[in-house]
Amino acid sequence: MKQQNDEKKYAYIYTLLLMVLFTIPVYFALSYAYENELILKEMALEKYSNELENQIYSEQINLTRSVKIKYAFLNKMGEKQLYDLSKDLKNYNFKREC
Secondary structure, three states, X not given: OHHHHHHHHHHHHHHHHHHHHHHHXXXXXXXXXXXXXXXXXXXXXXXXXHHHHHHHOOOOOOOOOOOOOOOXXXXXXXXXXXXXXXXXXXXXXXXXXX
16 A cells, blocks of 8 residues: 555656656747747748838838928918028927918
């Protein structure tokens, strides 16, 4: 009877040990597969964004990468009030009136 209890005890210990030994590599394999999938999706997204950017800035559309805008702030009479924004703006109430 004592021998059967010892055998059951050892069987449980060995089973638990084998479960732990198999679980650790499976965990690392799944972790690696997950990271690998994230990297592949990131690379695919980056490739897509580069292709999209190339299509936007292609010669067919003739869209430049930098856009320079001429601007001016006008008063109610339509006269230019401010056209150089190198200075800080103070006390301006911006409203668009059409």
